[in-house]
Amino acid sequence: MHPIVALDAMGGDHGPSVTVPAALRVMSRHPDLGLILVGDRDVVTRALRDAGGVESERLTVQHASQQVAMDERPSIALRNKRDSSMRVAINLVKEGVAGACVSAGNTGALMATARFVLKTLPGIDRPAICATLPGVRGHSHVLDLGANVDSSSEELFQFAVMGAVLASAIEDKESPSVALLNVGEEEIKGNDRVKQTAALLAASNLNYVGYVEGNDLYGGSVDVIVCDGFVGNVALKASEGVAHMITHFVREEFSRHLYARMASVVAMPVLKALRRRTDPRRYNGASLLGLRGIVVKSHGGADETSFAHAIEEALLEVEKSVPDRISCRLESILTTRQAV
Amino acid sequence: MHPIVALDAMGGDHGPSVTVPAALRVMSRHPDLGLILVGDRDVVTRALRDAGGVESERLTVQHASQQVAMDERPSIALRNKRDSSMRVAINLVKEGVAGACVSAGNTGALMATARFVLKTLPGIDRPAICATLPGVRGHSHVLDLGANVDSSSEELFQFAVMGAVLASAIEDKESPSVALLNVGEEEIKGNDRVKQTAALLAASNLNYVGYVEGNDLYGGSVDVIVCDGFVGNVALKASEGVAHMITHFVREEFSRHLYARMASVVAMPVLKALRRRTDPRRYNGASLLGLRGIVVKSHGGADETSFAHAIEEALLEVEKSVPDRISCRLESILTTRQAV
Numbered sequence: 001m002h003p004i005v006a007l008d009a010m011g012g013d014h015g016p017s018v019t020v021p022a023a024l025r026v027m028s029r030h031p032d033l034g035l036i037l038v039g040d041r042d043v044v045t046r047a048l049r050d051a052g053g054v055e056s057e058r059l060t061v062q063h064a065s066q067q068v069a070m071d072e073r074p075s076i077a078l079r080n081k082r083d084s085s086m087r088v089a090i091n092l093v094k095e096g097v098a099g100a101c102v103s104a105g106n107t108g109a110l111m112a113t114a115r116f117v118l119k120t121l122p123g124i125d126r127p128a129i130c131a132t133l134p135g136v137r138g139h140s141h142v143l144d145l146g147a148n149v150d151s152s153s154e155e156l157f158q159f160a161v162m163g164a165v166l167a168s169a170i171e172d173k174e175s176p177s178v179a180l181l182n183v184g185e186e187e188i189k190g191n192d193r194v195k196q197t198a199a200l201l202a203a204s205n206l207n208y209v210g211y212v213e214g215n216d217l218y219g220g221s222v223d224v225i226v227c228d229g230f231v232g233n234v235a236l237k238a239s240e241g242v243a244h245m246i247t248h249f250v251r252e253e254f255s256r257h258l259y260a261r262m263a264s265v266v267a268m269p270v271l272k273a274l275r276r277r278t279d280p281r282r283y284n285g286a287s288l289l290g291l292r293g294i295v296v297k298s299h300g301g302a303d304e305t306s307f308a309h310a311i312e313e314a315l316l317e318v319e320k321s322v323p324d325r326i327s328c329r330l331e332s333i334l335t336t337r338q339a340v
Numbered sequence: 341m342h343p344i345v346a347l348d349a350m351g352g353d354h355g356p357s358v359t360v361p362a363a364l365r366v367m368s369r370h371p372d373l374g375l376i377l378v379g380d381r382d383v384v385t386r387a388l389r390d391a392g393g394v395e396s397e398r399l400t401v402q403h404a405s406q407q408v409a410m411d412e413r414p415s416i417a418l419r420n421k422r423d424s425s426m427r428v429a430i431n432l433v434k435e436g437v438a439g440a441c442v443s444a445g446n447t448g449a450l451m452a453t454a455r456f457v458l459k460t461l462p463g464i465d466r467p468a469i470c471a472t473l474p475g476v477r478g479h480s481h482v483l484d485l486g487a488n489v490d491s492s493s494e495e496l497f498q499f500a501v502m503g504a505v506l507a508s509a510i511e512d513k514e515s516p517s518v519a520l521l522n523v524g525e526e527e528i529k530g531n532d533r534v535k536q537t538a539a540l541l542a543a544s545n546l547n548y549v550g551y552v553e554g555n556d557l558y559g560g561s562v563d564v565i566v567c568d569g570f571v572g573n574v575a576l577k578a579s580e581g582v583a584h585m586i587t588h589f590v591r592e593e594f595s596r597h598l599y600a601r602m603a604s605v606v607a608m609p610v611l612k613a614l615r616r617r618t619d620p621r622r623y624n625g626a627s628l629l630g631l632r633g634i635v636v637k638s639h640g641g642a643d644e645t646s647f648a649h650a651i652e653e654a655l656l657e658v659e660k661s662v663p664d665r666i667s668c669r670l671e672s673i674l675t676t677r678q679a680v
Binding site (some may be wrong): 134135136147149150181183190191192213214215216217218219220227229230231233234235236237238240241242243244245246248249250253254256259260262263264266267269270273274277278 | 404474475476486489490521523530531532553554555556557558559567569570571574575576577578579580581582583584585586588590593594596597599600602603604606607609610611614617618
């Protein structure tokens with residue numbers, strides 16, 4: 001069976017002008033893959049034509065009459081937008097027509113809708129958002145990045161299981177290392193929830209390696225890093241803030257005076273290589289883990305390269321049957337725990 | 341009266357080889373300032389001689405027989421190290437001999453000792469760590485960066501008052517803007533504590549401007565940003581992690597092959613200007629706010645430039661009478677609140 005991914009073609013800041021060309025690009029790279037473009041038929045068909053593509057057995061358009069706005073309240077979207085491109089794409093996963101869906105739309109609405117339509121896996125209380133962060137020595141899968149605030153230690157433990165399964169599937173690692181994000185001050189090492197989660201992890205058969213600190217998010221030396229969604233979201237956005245500030249300063253310094261502008265010409269190939277290497281588009285595509293189905297969230301401002309990467313992330317999770325694996329692993333852990 | 345600052349000369353990764361030359365440098369820049377070097381008399385005197393300095397009326401050495409290790413538990417330091425350089429420096433503030441003290445030692449021990457010796461200001465439940473973060477359009481004072489975890493909304497409100505007073509004093513602003521750090525996901529905008537704190541701030545006479553997200557930590561458009569110490573600590577360290585990763589990649593790319601190495605020579609003046617501009621040493625010196633006295637924490641790995649900056653931060657707080665101002669402001673706010 002060929003993998004099929006449903007795309008919320010209307011989602012994100014740029015809608016079909018980004019999602020459709022990205023779809024064509026991914027299709028050309030994966031000859032087995034089928035894609036369903038969900039959205040306003042006229043708009044999507046026009047975007048498809050503009051991008052030089054045509055409908056085919058592998059690339060179909062599924063009409064959806066509504067669209068969730070980027071700033072719409074999730075509860076409103078859930079109630080009033082039953083025929084949104086986002087909802088229809090998720091429905092396709094629910095019905096088994098597609099193996100996964102991808103949306104660059106409103107994160108809150110995507111999470112609420114996916115949870116309502118697909119439901120969580122047995123043993124999972126709340127889904128979490130997991131993304132891959134680049135590091136000096138590799139990369140890490142970090143969750144939760146903002147789906148939840150004030151997660152209990154039991155929920156944090158479930159995040160650890162989900163992250164470990166994802167890392168194991170994606171990286172082909174038998175037993176990926178799992179760490180808990182904590183503060184570095186001595187006396188106050190962590191709050192109660194972190195300490196309780198550490199105890200749960202130490203007693204499990206996960207490869208738990210202990211606490212890491214904020215800077216380790218970009219060390220790449222641990223496969224999975226677990227934190228509460230409030231902390232994860234702030235840390236991720238703070239990182240974006242620093243990267244943006246440094247880029248801003250680089251640009252300013254290299255255009256300050258004539259010598260600097262000349263130097264920037266000489267340094268251009270190196271600066272370009274650097275940009276490729278730190279390109280956040282290569283890491284686009286966060287997984288909504290813990291659902292009975294695969295849902296990948298793309299950055300709202302994603303461009304073609306970036307959205308294509310999110311589609312490929314979804315494809316990979318389909319090929320690796322991530323939700324089934326999470327289910328199995330969780331069941332085995334819960335059984336072991338009861339036996340003890 | 342001339343301002344006097346006590347220095348924990350033994351603290352930090354490098355001890356007197358950094359603290360003493362930094363002291364001499366600051367002395368030469370501030371002809372009014374008096375400094376007390378606290379530590380092992382022999383060691384400090386030797387370091388002073390090596391750095392080409394001499395004891396004088398303005399620069400004295402105060403003997404302390406013990407030293408707090410960087411990894412020592414705060415409770416142990418508090419109990420067993422009553423004659424540590426850190427403790428003696430704080431005692432000098434307590435006794436009114438010095439207007440402030442600076443230490444690059446163990447943060448947990450410094451906080452615990454300062455709190456025990458100096459006590460908190462009336463109306464302050466817990467002190468907080470406040471640092472200045474650079475931004476694209478200016479800089480922001482951010483607290484708490486790790487003194488507390490799980491702060492209540494009342495405590496977060498107190499942090500806001502302390503931060504506003506510090507910013508007002510340092511920046512000479514009548515009514516500095518104050519924001520609360522929050523997550524950006526729509527449905528889940530914040531946890532209960534953040535929402536309750538927002539209500540307290542909105543009802544106060546502080547210039548409260550609402551929520552900001554992690555990336556705004558480096559925007560520089562708000563004067564004061566308030567968060568729980570767990571979140572602040574992780575965000576700060578995540579930022580350090582990203583900056584370190586980018587620096588690492590820059591270095592690697594500029595030494596990858598012959599052309600890149602040549603380009604790095606041409607680009608050197610620009611890269612140097614860039615480094616000066618993003619130099620974290622210019623921001624060294626975090627304030628332990630909420631105490632009956634001024635305590636400034638330097639980064640443990642601080643070099644001379646960096647430690648000198650922390651001393652100047654302490655001097656500025658002495659000149660601006662920061663603790664007295666916090667006390668007054670808090671009293672006025674509490675009175676207003678009771679009146680309502």
